[in-house]
Amino acid sequence: MEVDKPVRVALLGCGVVGTQVARLLAEQADDLTARVGAPVELVGIAVRRLGLERDADLPAELFTTDAEALVAREDVDVVVEVIGGIEPARTLILRALEHGASVVTANKALLAEDGATLFAAAESARRDLYYEAAVAGAIPILRPLRESLAGDKVTRVLGIVNGTTNFILDKMDSSGAGFTEALEEAQALGYAEADPTADVEGFDAAAKAAILASLAFHTRVTAGDVYREGIAEVTASDVASAREMGSVVKLLAICSLVEGPDGPAVSARVHPAMIPLSHPLASVRGAYNAVFVESEAAGQLMFYGPGAGGAPTASAVLGDLVTVSRNRLGDVRGAGESAYADLPILQMGSTETRYHVQIDVDDKAGVLAAVAQAFAEHDVSIQTVRQEGRGDDAQLVVVSHAASDADLSATVESIRRMAFVRDVSSVMRVEGASE
Amino acid sequence: MEVDKPVRVALLGCGVVGTQVARLLAEQADDLTARVGAPVELVGIAVRRLGLERDADLPAELFTTDAEALVAREDVDVVVEVIGGIEPARTLILRALEHGASVVTANKALLAEDGATLFAAAESARRDLYYEAAVAGAIPILRPLRESLAGDKVTRVLGIVNGTTNFILDKMDSSGAGFTEALEEAQALGYAEADPTADVEGFDAAAKAAILASLAFHTRVTAGDVYREGIAEVTASDVASAREMGSVVKLLAICSLVEGPDGPAVSARVHPAMIPLSHPLASVRGAYNAVFVESEAAGQLMFYGPGAGGAPTASAVLGDLVTVSRNRLGDVRGAGESAYADLPILQMGSTETRYHVQIDVDDKAGVLAAVAQAFAEHDVSIQTVRQEGRGDDAQLVVVSHAASDADLSATVESIRRMAFVRDVSSVMRVEGASE
Ligand SMILES: NC(=O)c1ccc[n+]([C@@H]2O[C@H](COP(=O)([O-])OP(=O)(O)OC[C@H]3O[C@@H](n4cnc5c(N)ncnc54)[C@H](OP(=O)(O)O)[C@@H]3O)[C@@H](O)[C@H]2O)c1
Ligand SMILES: NC(=O)c1ccc[n+]([C@@H]2O[C@H](COP(=O)([O-])OP(=O)(O)OC[C@H]3O[C@@H](n4cnc5c(N)ncnc54)[C@H](OP(=O)(O)O)[C@@H]3O)[C@@H](O)[C@H]2O)c1
Numbered sequence: 001m002e003v004d005k006p007v008r009v010a011l012l013g014c015g016v017v018g019t020q021v022a023r024l025l026a027e028q029a030d031d032l033t034a035r036v037g038a039p040v041e042l043v044g045i046a047v048r049r050l051g052l053e054r055d056a057d058l059p060a061e062l063f064t065t066d067a068e069a070l071v072a073r074e075d076v077d078v079v080v081e082v083i084g085g086i087e088p089a090r091t092l093i094l095r096a097l098e099h100g101a102s103v104v105t106a107n108k109a110l111l112a113e114d115g116a117t118l119f120a121a122a123e124s125a126r127r128d129l130y131y132e133a134a135v136a137g138a139i140p141i142l143r144p145l146r147e148s149l150a151g152d153k154v155t156r157v158l159g160i161v162n163g164t165t166n167f168i169l170d171k172m173d174s175s176g177a178g179f180t181e182a183l184e185e186a187q188a189l190g191y192a193e194a195d196p197t198a199d200v201e202g203f204d205a206a207a208k209a210a211i212l213a214s215l216a217f218h219t220r221v222t223a224g225d226v227y228r229e230g231i232a233e234v235t236a237s238d239v240a241s242a243r244e245m246g247s248v249v250k251l252l253a254i255c256s257l258v259e260g261p262d263g264p265a266v267s268a269r270v271h272p273a274m275i276p277l278s279h280p281l282a283s284v285r286g287a288y289n290a291v292f293v294e295s296e297a298a299g300q301l302m303f304y305g306p307g308a309g310g311a312p313t314a315s316a317v318l319g320d321l322v323t324v325s326r327n328r329l330g331d332v333r334g335a336g337e338s339a340y341a342d343l344p345i346l347q348m349g350s351t352e353t354r355y356h357v358q359i360d361v362d363d364k365a366g367v368l369a370a371v372a373q374a375f376a377e378h379d380v381s382i383q384t385v386r387q388e389g390r391g392d393d394a395q396l397v398v399v400s401h402a403a404s405d406a407d408l409s410a411t412v413e414s415i416r417r418m419a420f421v422r423d424v425s426s427v428m429r430v431e432g433a434s435e
Numbered sequence: 436m437e438v439d440k441p442v443r444v445a446l447l448g449c450g451v452v453g454t455q456v457a458r459l460l461a462e463q464a465d466d467l468t469a470r471v472g473a474p475v476e477l478v479g480i481a482v483r484r485l486g487l488e489r490d491a492d493l494p495a496e497l498f499t500t501d502a503e504a505l506v507a508r509e510d511v512d513v514v515v516e517v518i519g520g521i522e523p524a525r526t527l528i529l530r531a532l533e534h535g536a537s538v539v540t541a542n543k544a545l546l547a548e549d550g551a552t553l554f555a556a557a558e559s560a561r562r563d564l565y566y567e568a569a570v571a572g573a574i575p576i577l578r579p580l581r582e583s584l585a586g587d588k589v590t591r592v593l594g595i596v597n598g599t600t601n602f603i604l605d606k607m608d609s610s611g612a613g614f615t616e617a618l619e620e621a622q623a624l625g626y627a628e629a630d631p632t633a634d635v636e637g638f639d640a641a642a643k644a645a646i647l648a649s650l651a652f653h654t655r656v657t658a659g660d661v662y663r664e665g666i667a668e669v670t671a672s673d674v675a676s677a678r679e680m681g682s683v684v685k686l687l688a689i690c691s692l693v694e695g696p697d698g699p700a701v702s703a704r705v706h707p708a709m710i711p712l713s714h715p716l717a718s719v720r721g722a723y724n725a726v727f728v729e730s731e732a733a734g735q736l737m738f739y740g741p742g743a744g745g746a747p748t749a750s751a752v753l754g755d756l757v758t759v760s761r762n763r764l765g766d767v768r769g770a771g772e773s774a775y776a777d778l779p780i781l782q783m784g785s786t787e788t789r790y791h792v793q794i795d796v797d798d799k800a801g802v803l804a805a806v807a808q809a810f811a812e813h814d815v816s817i818q819t820v821r822q823e824g825r826g827d828d829a830q831l832v833v834v835s836h837a838a839s840d841a842d843l844s845a846t847v848e849s850i851r852r853m854a855f856v857r858d859v860s861s862v863m864r865v866e867g868a869s870e
Contacts, residue, residue: 024586024732034653034775035585132583138733140575140583148567148575150470151459151753218469280739283718297459297750298573301740304715305733315732318586332767340469 006039007325010076010101012046012067012092013083017106017133019055020314021080026057028318036325044070046083046092071096077328080317081105086113093118097125102328104320106133106313112207112223115214119337128327128334130320135208136161136289138312139305140319145215146335149295154216156294157255158432161208163287163307164199165231165251167191169239169272170285173248178236191287201230202270205253212291213255213268218341221255221268227348229271238272238426241358241397247274248282252431258346265346274356275432282432292432352402354383354433358426359415363394367420371396374418378411379403393422399430441474442760445511445536447481447502447527448518452541452568454490455749456515461492463753471760479505481518481527506531512763515752516540521548528553532560537763539755541568541748547642547658550649554772563762563769565755570643571596571724573747574740575754580650581770584730589651591729592690593867596643598722598742599634600666600686602626604674604707605720608683613671626722636665640688640705647726648690648703653776656690662704662783669707673861676793676832682709683717687866693781700781709791710867717867727867787837789818789868793861794850798829802855806831809853813846814838828857834865 009025011018025032025042032040045058046067064070071079071092079096081103083089089110093103094117103122105111111118111134122129132142136159145154160166164186171182183200186192198204206226213221231251242249252275255268275282280302284290289307294300306312327333361367368387375382380403388395400408408427416424444460446453460467460477467475480493481502499505506514506527514531516538518524524545528538529552538557540546546553546569557564567577571594580589595601599621606617618635621627633639641661648656666686677684687710690703710717715737719725724742729735741747762768796802803822810817815838823830835843843862851859 020732028586028588031588031653031776032586035773139736140579143578143583144575147758148578148751148754150757151463151467151755152750153463153466218466280718283715295750297455297746297753299741299744299747301574301738303736303738305736309734311732312734315587315730316583318732319583320586322585323582326770330767332765335761338470341466 006041007036007328008041008043008075008077009321010044010046010070010073010079011042012070012079012081014045014047014054015082016310017082017313017317018045020310021082021317022058023055024314024318032322035322037329038325040321040325043076044073046070067092068095071101072099076101078102078104078321078324080321081107082317084109086110090114090117094121097121097127097129100125100127102128102324104130104317104324106131106317108134108204108207108211112210115222116220123336126333128324130324130334132320133313133316135211136291136303137305137307137309138315139289139291139303139307140316141291141303142211142215144303145212145293149293149298152298153296154293155257155296157212157216157291158281159208159212159253159291160250160281160284160289161253161291161307162199162205162251163289164192164196165205166284166289167287169231169234169249169251172234172236172239173243176236176240179232179234200232202228202251205251205270209253209255209268209270212253213266214339216255217257217266217343218338219266219343220339221266221345225268225345227269227271227351231272234272235426238428241356241426242274245274245356247276247430249274249428250281254431258351260344260346260350262344265344267346267351269348269351271429273429273431279432349406350404352404354402354430355400355408356426356428356430357398357400357412357424359396359398359424360422361394361396362420362422363389363392364420367394368396370418371398371415374414375400375411378407378414380407380411439473441476442471442512442763443476443478443510444513444515444756445479445481445505445508446477447505447514447516449480449482449489450517451745452517452748452752453480455745456517456752457493458490459749459753467757470757472764473760475756475760478511479508481505502527503530506536507534511536513537513539513756513759515756516542517752519544521545525549525552529556532556532562532564535560535562537563537759539565539752539759541566541752543569543639543642543646547645550657551655558771561768563759565759565769567755568748568751570646571726571738572740572742572744573750574724574726574738574742575751576726576738577646577650579738580647580728584728584733587733588731589728590692590731592647592651592726593716594643594647594688594726595685595716595719595724596688596726596742597634597640597686598724599627599631600640601719601724602722604666604669604684604686607669607671607674608678611671611675614667614669635667637663637686637705640686644688644690644703644705647688648701649774651690652692652701652778653773654701654778655774656701656703656780660703660780662706662786664706666707670861673863676791676861677709680709680791682711682865684709684863685716689866693786695779695781695785697779700779702781702786704783704786706864708864708866714867784841785839787839789837789865790835790843791861791863791865792833792835792847792859794831794833794859795857796829796831797855797857798824798827799855802829803831805853806833806850809849810835810846813842813849815842815846
């Protein structure tokens with residue numbers, strides 16, 4: 001490629017993110033030219049509906065509904081995919097690479113389901129595939145993990161990577177609202193979609209956890225490998241109980257390097273957890289995202305910012321676009337997929353976490369001893385227990401040391417069967433606190 | 436370079452940071468080989484004193500006192516400079532580039548004083564010069580600014596980039612101690628050096644501000660361009676006064692894109708300032724660092740972590756080393772200096788900030804009116820004023836809207852001369868609050 005020629009960009013999708021990508025390409029044109037070393041030219045935009053009014057002021061002749069033809073154009077250097085979903089996004093990205101274009105995408109769902117196919121295609125085409133916007137929107141987290149920490153050993157990534165659920169939990173915490181009420185408010189304010197399943201059930205966060213774990217541990221992790229629990233079961237009483245412990249409930253994506261039965265392994269999971277108010281993630285409010293990284297040499301790092309939204313996500317897309325364009329001009333590639341460590345993935349049953357268990361019991365002698373005995377029988381060691389009488393019933397709040405999911409479940413099962421137990425009213429994992 | 440051949444690294448300096456670089460090179464050897472694509476081999480270490488006991492278990496034959504000869508070796512691919520200071524570091528880096536090596540350095544003082552010479556040398560040698568460790572230790576901040584935000588327009592960078600001063604101010608805040616007492620504690624705990632000038636007077640933060648401003652605004656900014664005020668004048672009463680306002684005093688490095696007399700300009704300054712407790716930087720405790728970035732599309736981002744220490748700083752050095760080594764193997768370079776915007780640098784006298792001014796006055800009628808008149812005469816508009824009587828004297832606390840340093844100084848001058856004014860007991864800038 002000659003240096004004077006522009007870098008030609010095809011945009012697939014012109015919705016929330018795509019519109020902002022197109023706007024920034026126009027508004028920042030001079031700066032982009034200086035930073036890339038050549039003008040960046042938008043040569044086509046694929047959408048579903050041609051006539052639709054778009055926010056950005058874009059020439060009608062750029063639009064097409066024939067995305068296949070657009071990615072096959074000989075003169076396209078970079079394809080930006082912001083359609084989302086599995087198909088046709090996957091086929092379009094594969095075609096783009098085959099035709100010699102580099103690709104920038106924000107598509108977490110596709111990367112987490114079938115990243116391997118995309119990375120292999122990028123490898124054999126010897127082109128770049130960048131995707132910073134796929135995790136935590138505007139927050140630069142993939143590049144730091146992949147490059148800045150490349151000389152270090154990451155041991156744990158703890159992220160608030162879904163703004164919708166963080167907004168809901170934050171609302172429950174600040175107002176005492178229940179889940180349904182908080183969800184409705186989030187929907188009214190545009191923070192949650194009409195069908196909130198992907199967010200509320202943790203699917204979105206699980207896709208991001210898979211991407212984070214893959215990069216952090218140089219191991220292929222797919223969304224299917226990630227244990228997932230959403231926030232629909234979190235009650236106002238769980239949240240109040242967390243408060244009493246000086247904690248707050250967050251939906252966390254947790255990726256960690258653990259000692260498995262056959263040596264080092266990766267654990268990746270998404271679930272609500274209580275974290276102490278003193279933890280940097282505890283103060284992440286509203287729809288903001290943050291990713292907390294622990295590594296052997298660097299220690300504890302945190303990356304914080306807006307996790308979604310058209311303009312923030314477009315900022316991340318354009319950062320990738322500049323790198324990928326510079327690489328095209330220099331006829332080089334950035335680092336491709338790194339999966340050399342190929343660690344086994346630990347199942348949730350074997351993953352150890354701490355638990356907060358709240359039990360409503362009859363207030364009589366011997367109850368605490370019997371409950372403690374149930375924990376001991378299942379090898380779950382207790383860190384603290386608090387008992388509060390309330391007339392003829394009482395509440396026990398137990399916080400355990402690290403225990404396996406399987407052992408804890410068995411403990412709770414056996415406690416539930418005890419005659420004096422009225423209800424096990426809250427079982428929640430505890431993260432981010434020292435043992 | 437053949438891909439099977441190792442990447443050969445020369446280490447200049449084996450003190451706090453160098454020892455950890457050497458240790459990680461050995462401990463992470465297998466991972467580094469996988470990530471770089473070739474083994475990374477340490478071929479020599481230059482120090483001042485040969486006999487010295489070093490923390491890492493390093494072969495004696497690697498050591499030399501002849502740094503000049505080490506950087507001139509034909510077989511060295513990458514030189515890591517962790518000696519510090521201006522000379523001989525500058526000459527050694529220039530020699531290394533001339534001899535065809537890429538360079539990784541943690542030397543903020545040198546980069547902020549004479550980065551231009553180094554960048555020019557890297558450019559003409561067509562080699563990399565990377566320096567992530569120079570600002571905020573382990574926190575990946577330069578790479579995100581340079582690459583992730585390359586498609587965005589950064590408008591402001593607000594950083595707590597000196598751990599020593601943050602420790603001291605945090606101590607003053609939490610214990611009510613005065614500056615001298617807090618400094619002594621920092622020295623006793625190893626957070627401050629015996630000669631604390633570089634930290635306490637803001638020289639270290641100013642060097643980092645210069646580097647951040649250069650990257651954020653694509654403009655050459657040197658340490659000499661940065662307005663600088665240290666924390667030695669911060670009193671226990673300033674800190675208490677901040678508390679009363681729901682704020683905390685921090686030493687901030689502030690780099691902003693401002694409207695100058697002839698269009699856009701850069702303002703870079705380091706001084707203590709009050710920030711509201713609700714600001715994400717307010718909760719940065721102890722010796723931790725954090726950098727808060729505002730950009731047009733991404734919005735507000737924050738990067739948080741350990742700003743110093745041997746291992747954290749070495750993590751950043753090794754991240755750069757991996758990139759630079761990969762570039763050597765691929766026979767390519769990363770992006771060089773970007774100074775195309777070449778914006779003018781605004782002097783402090785023209786920079787507008789908000790101020791908190793505390794005035795001890797005789798408690799009599801007309802005092803508030805006279806003080807308010809003094810602000811008005813100098814075009815400094817008042818946001819809030821609080822008056823508190825205490826017997827026959829009173830205290831006025833004024834918070835201004837944004838005003839120039841020159842106008843504020845003139846206001847304070849004229850207030851000081853008023854007969855009923857006993858003392859202007861605190862003048863401090865206010866940052867991070869909405870107007
Ligand atoms: N929104 C965010 O805040 C955010 C944050 C991070 C990552 N992301 C990711 O960014 C991607 C895009 O999200 P979005 O919110 O911008 O989605 P969106 O608003 O729904 O926009 C999707 C766009 O793709 C177009 N499209 C759909 N099917 C198509 C097809 N078969 N051929 C051509 N064009 C097609 C649509 O065309 P029409 O306009 O004609 O319907 C629309 O312009 C997703 O992968 C998402 O996960 C989004
Ligand atoms: N320490 C931190 O936390 C930190 C954080 C960020 C950045 N940095 C930067 O990293 C750099 C190194 O800092 P440091 O704390 O590691 O310094 P240090 O502990 O003082 O170590 C300096 C090293 O350089 C060697 N040296 C000094 N003069 C030399 C010469 N003329 N020729 C060869 N070697 C020479 C010394 O040799 P001897 O051992 O024989 O005396 C020593 O090994 C500085 O630029 C600093 O600003 C440090």
